[in-house]
Amino acid sequence: MILLTVLFLCIFSTYSASVKGHTTGPRINNDKLYKFAYSTEVLIDRVKGLPEDSVGYRISSDVDVNLVWRNPNNDDDQLIKIMIKHVKFENVNERSAQKNIFKGKHSENIVGKEYLSAFQSPVVLQWTHGKVKNFYSYKNEPAVIQNLKRGLASLFQLQLHSGAAREVDVSGKCNVTYHARESQVTKIKALGTCEIDKTGFTSHNELFDVSTKATSATIYVLEDSFIKSVRAEENYVLSLNFQHTTNAKIVSKQKLELKSTEAGPRVVAGKQVTSVIKTLDSSYVAIPLVAEPVQTECRNCPSISEYWQAIRKQLEPENLSNAEATRSFLSFIQNLRKATKEEILQILRSERNAVLPQLVDAVTSAQTPASLEAMLEFLDFKNGSSSVLQERFLCACGFASIPNELLLKSLMNRLQGQFGNSEVRESVTIIVGALIKKLCDKGGCKLPAVVRAKKLILGGLDKAMKEDEVKMYLLAMKNALLPEAIPLLLKYAESGEGTIGNIAASVLQRYDVSFITKEVKETMNRIYHQNHKIYEKTLRTTAAVIIFSSNPSYMEVKNLLLSIGELPSEMNKYMLSLVQDILHFEMPASKMIRKVLKDMVVHNYDRFSKTGSSSAYSGYVTRGPDASSTYSLDILYSGSGILRRSNLNIFLFNKNAQLHASQVVIEAQGLESIIAATVDEGEENLESFAGMSAILLDVQLRPVTFFQGYADLMSKMFSATGDPINVVKGLILLVDYSQVIQLQSGLKASAEFQGGLAIDISGGMEFSLWYRESKTRVQNRGAMVVVGNITVDSFFVKAGMETSFEVEATLNFISTVKFSEYPFLVCMQMDKTESPFRQYVTKYESLPSGKQYTSRKGKVKLLASSEYPLHQENSNMCRRVFSTQSDSSDSWF
Numbered sequence: 001m002i003l004l005t006v007l008f009l010c011i012f013s014t015y016s017a018s019v020k021g022h023t024t025g026p027r028i029n030n031d032k033l034y035k036f037a038y039s040t041e042v043l044i045d046r047v048k049g050l051p052e053d054s055v056g057y058r059i060s061s062d063v064d065v066n067l068v069w070r071n072p073n074n075d076d077d078q079l080i081k082i083m084i085k086h087v088k089f090e091n092v093n094e095r096s097a098q099k100n101i102f103k104g105k106h107s108e109n110i111v112g113k114e115y116l117s118a119f120q121s122p123v124v125l126q127w128t129h130g131k132v133k134n135f136y137s138y139k140n141e142p143a144v145i146q147n148l149k150r151g152l153a154s155l156f157q158l159q160l161h162s163g164a165a166r167e168v169d170v171s172g173k174c175n176v177t178y179h180a181r182e183s184q185v186t187k188i189k190a191l192g193t194c195e196i197d198k199t200g201f202t203s204h205n206e207l208f209d210v211s212t213k214a215t216s217a218t219i220y221v222l223e224d225s226f227i228k229s230v231r232a233e234e235n236y237v238l239s240l241n242f243q244h245t246t247n248a249k250i251v252s253k254q255k256l257e258l259k260s261t262e263a264g265p266r267v268v269a270g271k272q273v274t275s276v277i278k279t280l281d282s283s284y285v286a287i288p289l290v291a292e293p294v295q296t297e298c299r300n301c302p303s304i305s306e307y308w309q310a311i312r313k314q315l316e317p318e319n320l321s322n323a324e325a326t327r328s329f330l331s332f333i334q335n336l337r338k339a340t341k342e343e344i345l346q347i348l349r350s351e352r353n354a355v356l357p358q359l360v361d362a363v364t365s366a367q368t369p370a371s372l373e374a375m376l377e378f379l380d381f382k383n384g385s386s387s388v389l390q391e392r393f394l395c396a397c398g399f400a401s402i403p404n405e406l407l408l409k410s411l412m413n414r415l416q417g418q419f420g421n422s423e424v425r426e427s428v429t430i431i432v433g434a435l436i437k438k439l440c441d442k443g444g445c446k447l448p449a450v451v452r453a454k455k456l457i458l459g460g461l462d463k464a465m466k467e468d469e470v471k472m473y474l475l476a477m478k479n480a481l482l483p484e485a486i487p488l489l490l491k492y493a494e495s496g497e498g499t500i501g502n503i504a505a506s507v508l509q510r511y512d513v514s515f516i517t518k519e520v521k522e523t524m525n526r527i528y529h530q531n532h533k534i535y536e537k538t539l540r541t542t543a544a545v546i547i548f549s550s551n552p553s554y555m556e557v558k559n560l561l562l563s564i565g566e567l568p569s570e571m572n573k574y575m576l577s578l579v580q581d582i583l584h585f586e587m588p589a590s591k592m593i594r595k596v597l598k599d600m601v602v603h604n605y606d607r608f609s610k611t612g613s614s615s616a617y618s619g620y621v622t623r624g625p626d627a628s629s630t631y632s633l634d635i636l637y638s639g640s641g642i643l644r645r646s647n648l649n650i651f652l653f654n655k656n657a658q659l660h661a662s663q664v665v666i667e668a669q670g671l672e673s674i675i676a677a678t679v680d681e682g683e684e685n686l687e688s689f690a691g692m693s694a695i696l697l698d699v700q701l702r703p704v705t706f707f708q709g710y711a712d713l714m715s716k717m718f719s720a721t722g723d724p725i726n727v728v729k730g731l732i733l734l735v736d737y738s739q740v741i742q743l744q745s746g747l748k749a750s751a752e753f754q755g756g757l758a759i760d761i762s763g764g765m766e767f768s769l770w771y772r773e774s775k776t777r778v779q780n781r782g783a784m785v786v787v788g789n790i791t792v793d794s795f796f797v798k799a800g801m802e803t804s805f806e807v808e809a810t811l812n813f814i815s816t817v818k819f820s821e822y823p824f825l826v827c828m829q830m831d832k833t834e835s836p837f838r839q840y841v842t843k844y845e846s847l848p849s850g851k852q853y854t855s856r857k858g859k860v861k862l863l864a865s866s867e868y869p870l871h872q873e874n875s876n877m878c879r880r881v882f883s884t885q886s887d888s889s890d891s892w893f
Contacts, residue, residue, distance in 0.1 A: 024075075024076050024129065024160075025076040025127075025128070025129030025130035025131070025159070025160060026127075026130045026158065026160060026222060026225055026226055026227065027075060027076065027078065027225045027226065028065070028066070028067045028078060028080055028127075028226050029067065029224075029225075029226070030067055030070070030266075030267055031067075031263065031264055031265070031266055031267070032066065032067070032261050032262070032263065032264045033064055033065075033066045033261065033262050033263065033264030033265070034064070034065040034066065034226070034258060034261050034264075035062065035063075035064055035258070035259050035260045035261065035262065036062070036063040036064075036065060036256050036257060036258055036259060037060070037062060037063070037255075037256075037257050037259050038060065038061050038062070038063040038084070038152060038254075038255070038256050038257075039058055039059065039060035039061075039253075039254070039255050040058070040059050040060075040148070040151065040152075040252070040253065040254045040255075040745040040746075040747070041056060041057065041058035041059070041092050041252070041253050042056045042057065042250065042251070042252050042253075042743065042745065042747055042749070042792050042799065043055070043056040043092055043249075043250070043251040043252075043253075044056055044248065044249070044250055044251075044749075044790050044791075044792065044799055044800060044801045044843070045248075045249050045251075045801065045843070046247060046248065046249065046801075046803065046841060047237055047239065047247045047248070047249045049249070051093070052093050053843075053855070054092070054093065054251075054843070055799045055800070055801060055843040055844060055845050055853070055855070056092050056251075056792070056799045056845070057089060057090070057091065057092065057102075057797050057799055057845065058089070058090050058091070058092050059087065059088070059089055059148070060087075060088045060090065061084045061085060061086055061087045061088065061119075062084075062085040062086045063082060063083070063084055063085070063152065063256065064081075064082070064083045064085065065080055065081070065082050065083075066080065066081050066264040066265060067079070067080055067081075067264075067267055068080060068081045068124060068267060068268055068276065068280060069267055069268045069269075069270060069273075069276045070267060071271075071273075072271060074128075076128060076129045076130075077126070077127075077128045077129075078126070078127045078128070079124055079125070079126055079127070079268075079273065079276060079277075080124070080125050080127050080156075081122050081123075081124050081280075082122060082123050082124070082125065082149075082152065082153065083120065083121075083122040084119055084120055084122075084149070084152070085120060087107045087111070087116065087119050087120070088107060089102050089105070089107060089110050089111075089796075089797060090102050091845075095853070099853050100853075101845050101846065101847055101851045101852060101853050102847075105847070105851075109849075110796050110797065110847060111796045112796070114142075115142055115144075115145055115795075115796065118138075118141045118142055118145040118146075119145055119148070121137075121138055121141070123135065123136060123137045123149050123153060124136040124137075124277065124280065124284060125153055125156060126273055127156060129159070130156075130157070130158045130159050130160060131157060131158075131159070131167070132153060132154070132156055132157050132168075132169070132289055134273070134286045135150065135153055135286065135287055135288070135289045136277055136284040136285065136286055136287075137149060137284065137285070137287055138283055138284065138285070139283070139285050139287075142795075143292050143293065143294045143295075144294050144746075144794055144795050146287070146292065147170065147291045147292065147294065147746035147747070147748070148745065148746040148747070148794075149746065150169075150170040150289055150290075150291055150746050151170050151254065151743070151744060151745040151746025151747070152254075152256075152746070153170075153289060154169035154170045154171070154289065154744060155218070155227075155230045155232065155254060155256055156227070157169050157289075158178070158185060158187060158218075158220055159178050159180075159185075160180055160185060160222075161178065161180055162178050162179050162180045163177075163178055164176070164177045164178075165177075165178070167189075168289055168290060169289055169290075169744070170289060170290065170291045170742065170744060170745075170746050171189070171191065171194045171196065171216075171290075171291070171742050171743075171744055172194035172195045172196030172290050172291075172742065173194065173195040173196075173290070174189050174190060174191065174193050174194040174195075175189075175190040175193040176188065176189045176190070177190075183221060183222050183223065183228075184219065184220065184221055184222070185219075185220040185222070186217065186218070186219050186220075187217070187218040187219075187220070188216070188217055189216035189217075189218070189234075189744075190216075191214035191215070191216050191234065192214060194742075196290060196291070196742055197293070198739070198740065199293070199739075199740050200737075200738040200739040200740055201402045201736065201737070201738055202736075202737050202739075203401055203734075203735055203736050203737055204400070204401055204402065204403060204438055204441070204442075204736075205657065205659055205697075205698070206241060206656055206657035207241055207242050207627065207652055207653070207654060207657045207658075207659050208241070208242065208401075208659075208734050208735045208736075208755065209241050209735075209737060210238050210239065210240055210241065210735075210737040210751070210753050210788075211238070211239050211241055212236060212237070212238050212739075213236070213237045214234065214235065214236045214237075215234065215235050216232070216233070216234035216235075216744060217232070217233060217234075218230060218231070218232040218233075219231050219232075223258075227256070227258065228257075228258050229255075229256065229257045229258060230254070230255070230256040231253075231254070231255050231256075232253065232254040232255075232744060233251065233252070233253045233254075234251075234252050234743065234744050235249065235250070235251050235252075236249070236250040236741055236749070236751075237249050238250075238751055238753075238788070238790070240735065240753060240755075240786060240788070241626070241627070241654060241657075242626055242627035242652065242654065243626055243627070243786065243805065244625070244626045245805075245839070246753075246786055246788055246803055246804070246805055247788075247803070248751070248788055248790040248801060248803060250741065250743075250749050250751075250790060250792070252743040252744060252745050252747070252749075253745075254744065254745050268280065291742050291746060291748070294748055296750075296793060298338070303343075304335050304336065304338075304339040304343045304344070304347065305343065305346065305347055307331075307332065307335045308332065308347050308359075311328040311331065311332055312351075312355055314327075314328040315328060315329065315355055315358040315359070315362075315731075316354060316355060317354055317355075317358075320358070320729075320731070320758045320760070320783075321758065321760065321781055321783055321808065322758075322783060322808070323783045323784075323785050323806035323807070323808055323838070325358075325731070325758055325783065326731065326756040326757065326758045326783050326784065326785040326806070327756075327785045327787070327804075327806065329358070329361070329362055329365075329731045329756050329758070330733075330754045330755075330756045330785060330787055332362050333362055333365055333366050333733065333754070334752075334754070336362060336363060336366035336368070336371055337366050337367075337368050337371075339366075339370060339371075340370055341370040341371075341373045341374045341377075344363055344370060344371055344374035345374045345377065345378060347359065348360075348363065348374065348375075348378045349378070356389060357388060357389060357392045357729075357730065358730075358731055360375070360389050360392045360393050360396070361392055361396050361730050361731040361732070362731065363375055364392075364393050364396035364397060365396050365399075365401075365731070365732075365733040367400060367401070367402050367404075367407070369406065372406065372407060372410060375393055376410060376414075379393060380420075381414060381417060381418070381419050381420065381424060382417075382418050382419070382420045383420045384419075384420030384421040384424075385420070387420070387421040387423065387424050390421070390424045390427075391423075391424065391427055391702075392730055394411075394424070394427045394428060394431045395427075395431075395701065395730055396730070396732070396733075397411065397431050397434075397435070398430075398431040398434040398435070398479075398699040398701070399696075399697055399699060399732050399733065400435070400438065401733050401734070401735075401736035402736060403435055403438040403439055403442070404439075405439065405444065405447050405448075405449045405450070407435060408432065408435045408436070408439065408449045408450065408453055409449040411428055411431065411432050411435070412432065412449060412452060412453055412456070414428055415428055415429065415432070415456070422468075423702065426468075426472045426475075426702055427701075427702045429457070429460075429472050429473065429475075429476045430472070430475045430476050430478075430479060430700060430701070430702055431479075431699075432453050432456070432457065432476060432480075433457060433475070433476030433477060433478070433479030433480035433700075434479035434480070434699045434700070435453070436450055436453050436454060436457070436479070436480040436482070437479055437480050437481055454480070454482060457473055457476045457477060457480060457482070457485075458482065458484065458485060458488070460472075460473040460476075461473035461474065461476075461477060461485065461488050462488060467500065470492070470496075470500055471499065471500060471503060474489075474492065474500070474503045474504055474507055475503065475700055475702070475703070477489065477507050478503070478506065478507040478510060478700040479699060479700050481507075481510060481511055483511075483515055486508070486511070486515060486517075486520065489504050489507050489508050490504075490508075490519070490520065490523045492504035493505045493508065493523065493524075493527065493539070493543075494523055494526065494527060494532075498536075498669075499667075499689070501535070501536070501539045502536070502538050502539050502542065502667070505524075505527070505539055505542040505543060505546070506542060508520065508524075508546060509542060509545060509546050509549075510660075513549065513550050513551065516546065516549075516550035520546070520550075521546075521547060521550060521552075521556065524543040524544075524546045524547050525543075525547065525556065525559070527539060527540060527543040528540050528543040528544050528547065528560070528563070529559065529563065536669075537568060537570070537571045537574075537636060537638075537644060538636060538644055538645050538667065540571065541571065541574055541575070541578075541634075541636060544560060544575060544578065545578070547560065548560070548578070548582060548587075548589045549587075549588075549589070551588070551589075552589055552592055553592075554592060554595065554596060557589070557592050557593055557595075557596045558596045558599070558602060560575070561579065561593070561596055561597070561602045561603075561607070562601075562602060563575070564576055564579075564607050564608070564610065565606060565607045565610065568639055569610070569611075569612050569639055570612045570613065570614045570636065570637045570638065570639055570644075571614070571636070572610040572612060573610055573611065573612025573613065573614045573615070574612070574614035574615065574616060574634075574635075574636050576608060576610055577614065577615040577616045577617070578616040578634075579593060581616045581617055581618050581632075584618075585618045585619075612637070613635070613637050613641070613817075613825075613826035613877070614635055614636045614637050615633075615634070615635050615828070615870070615874065616632070616633070616634045616635075617632070617633050617634075617870045617874075618630060618631065618632040618633075619631055619868055619869060619870075621650060621832075621868070626654060627652060627653065627654045628652075628653060628654070629650060629651065629652050629653075629661070630650070630651050630653075631648070631649065631650050631651075631830070631868065632647075632648075632649045632651075633646075633647070633648050633649075633813070633828065633830060633870065634646070634647040635647075635815060635826070635828060637817070637826065641817055641826075642668065642774065642817070643666070643668050643774065643776055643815065643817065644667070644668060644669065645665065645666070645667045645668075646665070646666045646776055646778075646813075646815055647663065647664075647665045648662075648663065648664045648665075648778060648813050648830075649662070649663045650662045650663075650811075659697065659698055660695055660697075660698045661696075661697065662694070662695060662696050662697075662761070662780065663693075663694060663695035663696075664692065664693075664694050664761060664763060664778045664780075664813075665692065665693045665694075666690070666691075666692050666763060666776055666778070667689075667690065667691060667692075667693070668689065668690040669689050669690075689705070690705075691703050691704060691705040692704045692763050694761055696732075696759070696761070697732065697734070729759065729760045729761070729762075730758075730759060731756060731757070731758050731759075732756065732757045732758075732759060733754070733755075733756055734755040734756060734757050734784070734786075735753050735754055735755030735756075735786055736753075736754060736755075737751070737752065737753040737754070738750075738751070738752045738753075739751050739752075743792075747792055747794055748792070748793075749790065749791070749792045750789070750790070750791045750792075750793070751788075751789075751790050752788070752789045752790075753786065753787070753788040753789075754786070754787055755784065755785065755786035755787070756784070756785055756786075757782055757783070757784050758782060758783040758784075759780075759781070759782045760779075760780075760781040760782070761778070761779070761780050761781075762778075762779050763776070763777055763778040763779065764776075764777050772818065773816065773817065773818050774816075774817045775814065775815065775816050775817075776813075776814070776815040777812075777813070777814050777815075778812070778813040778814075779810065779811075779812050779813075780810065780811040780812075781809075781810045781811075782808070782809055782810075783806070783807070783808045783809075784806065784807050784808075784809075785804065785805075785806040786804060786805055786806075787802060787803075787804040788802065788803045788804065789801075789802050790803075795848075796847070796848065797845070797846075797847060798844075798845070798846045798847075799844070799845045799846075800843070800844055801841065801842065801843045801844075802840070802841070802842045803839075803840070803841050803842075804839070804840050804841075805837065805838065805839045805840075806837075806838050807835055807836065807837045807838070807863070808835055808836055809832060809833065809835040809863075810832070810833040810835075811830070811831075811832050811833075812829070812830065812831050812832075812833075813828070813829070813830045814828070814829045814830075815827070815828050815829075816828075816829075816881055818881055825877055825880055825881045826874075826877055826881075827874065827877050827878035827881040827882070828870055828874050828878075829867065829878065830867065830868045830870070831865065831866065831867040831868065832865060832866050832867075832868070833865050834862055834863065834864060834865040835862070835863040835865075836860060836861075836862055836863075837860070837861050837862070837863050838858065838859070838860045839858060839859050839860075840856065840857070840858040841856070841857050841858070842854065842855070842856045842857075843855045843856075
């Protein structure tokens with residue numbers, strides 16, 4: 001018991017420790033003038049940059065502090081006057097005269113007479129027990145000057161005993177922790193807890209967002225009950241989640257040191273604070289200690305039309321694969337966000353067709369009310385001839401980085417109107433599904449527009465009678481992924497035929513595993529094992545993938561493996577390849593598969609030696625400390641050697657998030673009549689069809705049809721040029737981050753990261769009846785640019801850094817099938833071309849007079865080309881295919 005008592009007293013005494021000799025708050029002595037030296041500085045650099053390479057500036061001054069009034073009933077309730085004098089601006093790092101923007105500049109030249117006068121006008125603090133209870137200053141002073149004074153006043157916010165508190169200063173209302181010992185107090189501020197009005201936005205997807213780490217510490221040294229010195233430092237580190245080398249660091253420091261004391265003015269008599277303040281100066285008003293917003297103005301900036309003329313050539317169609325086009329796209333968006341509806345409409349109406357699609361991408365990506373209104377007024381959805389522009393607008397809406405209810409509401413209203421092209425109406429519905437998902441992810445599922453949109457898609461899917469309408473609502477649901485739609489999807493998957501059943505199953509495949517209930521798995525098992533009816537191979541294999549991906553039970557896995565050997569030949573090979581891929585890539589189902597394979601009835605040579613050309617394979621595109629990327633390539637053929645489905649997926653992920661970066665699916669059916677081949681079981685009545693479907697950045701786009709029906713097939717075969725059909729083309733805003741950071745000094749830092757992608761996905765199928773060959777081609781071309789800008793602009797001095805990287809790349813997939821012999825020969829190739837990767841860092845300091853310092857560094861490296869590995873059987877087959885092609889003609893029809 002005695003031991004417990006002693007332990008309790010030790011803990012209590014440690015927690016309640018205070019500065020030696022002080023049980024109350026700090027006090028300032030009567031009739032004395034305290035003369036301090038004060039400085040605040042800000043530095044900007046890369047995270048691993050050398051201190052001498054950083055940019056920034058220092059504001060230094062003298063500060064006089066004296067007691068104005070002490071409460072006769074409470075010695076710790078004081079009014080203190082703070083006056084800034086002899087303001088100077090200088091470099092933080094030593095620079096030569098040529099590189100020093102402050103050389104030969106007096107404070108009045110830099111700040112201006114009005115601002116300098118405001119700087120030097122005194123403020124008064126009501127200081128009670130070390131806390132700033134009220135901050136008195138002059139009304140209508142420039143906000144930037146007022147904030148700098150708030151930064152100085154915030155240094156007087158302290159307590160002399162250890163403990164946690166909720167405290168208000170220039171940064172907002174924040175959680176702080178004090179550690180007191182002897183004559184020193186350390187204050188740690190949790191910057192992430194600060195409540196302050198914030199402006200800006202973050203990227204919708206965490207992978208494309210920016211991480212921020214912030215720390216703040218202030219050390220007080222006290223002497224004779226008052227402040228002797230204060231040193232404060234806060235650090236902000238910002239880095240792009242998928243590329244941490246694109247980063248920035250902001251360091252803000254404050255230093256207040258007592259130089260001397262001398263006789264000062266006498267205190268004012270009085271009992272009430274308000275009456276004393278009026279006695280001092282009737283112009284004083286109490287204003288919040290929290291920083292106020294500062295309106296920034298662009299000085300000597302071109303108009304939006306002038307800027308467009310300067311960069312429009314970069315957005316010509318032939319330049320889109322260059323990184324410079326993406327860089328121009330990003331900078332134009334920044335300008336568009338400041339433009340009015342009328343200014344945007346003027347540019348849209350004055351442009352010609354070649355550049356208009358790229359202009360539509362940029363205006364839609366600006367995502368301001370003015371840009372949305374301009375686009376809706378410019379586009380005439382009743383005019384079918386302008387469907388290309390309408391589709392580009394809708395794609396950009398689907399990729400919205402900062403989705404909002406206004407955008408969804410506008411598209412919903414558009415659905416009530418007339419369309420000149422039915423495909424555009426389909427695209428609107430599909431993109432509405434994408435916006436539902438994005439807004440729900442942000443917690444907006446109960447917004448009126450979202451509720452209305454969910455009702456539209458669910459109701460449409462339930463009541464649709466025509467096949468095209470069912471497909472449209474299924475594709476919209478593939479984006480929306482509403483849990484309440486799962487019973488409807490199961491109905492269409494199990495009872496639907498042809499493409500409807502396939503689409504419904506592909507929608508279910510996109511749901512998180514937590515939504516794949518027992519009922520869903522039972523339905524997928526019935527489809528795969530054909531308990532009630534015969535299904536197509538494409539639907540059955542999708543059902544198998546869903547089962548394997550959803551924590552399958554022992555019996556589910558055993559039944560799937562036992563089916564191998566009893567399936568159509570190419571489906572046998574596909575299932576075998578799928579199982580091997582799960583084991584090779586250590587997917588979640590691999591443990592259960594290994595457990596089942598211990599049963600020799602399941603694991604035998606006959607079952608696992610099936611031949612064929614269908615395959616499933618996964619691998620890494622890139623592996624890195626910040627993010628990794630994987631690919632999966634599934635190919636399923638009919639028994640006669642004609643492609644039924646190729647599915648190329650690319651996923652991007654890090655420790656916290658995953659993104660379905662792209663999916664290109666080419667499907668074909670009913671083509672056996674071309675080579676007089678036997679049709680597989682369950683596919684006798686399928687109409688001739690081939691088409692391509694794409695998912696880009698988690699958004700399902702409207703599929704493209706190559707041909708539908710035998711007549712259309714023959715027509716296009718004999719008129720085909722061999723040119724690929726474009727599925728997705730345009731400029732996409734990937735990274736969209738903008739935040740204003742309130743520094744403790746009173747200055748504000750602006751952090752903006754933007755990333756854009758110029759994308760071109762195309763694909764096609766080619767046939768040669770003469771050589772009895774077919775080829776499937778998918779090409780992904782892109783140029784990506786990410787730019788980060790960090791600036792601290794105090795109107796009279798500006799410092800900043802731009803860090804960026806850019807890369808241009810092409811990913812090709814080619815599948816060649818020779819069906820002149822059986823078993824037919826299939827060769828799959830997936831390769832990445834050599835890609836330039838460039839990084840740049842530009843740092844600068846400037847004055848409004850035009851004097852500036854700039855430092856620019858960059859490095860370029862070539863990322864080697866590579867062919868991605870598939871299974872060994874494919875490599876062997878490719879050698880045979882190319883050996884037989886040596887005498888073949890290159891002409892296709």
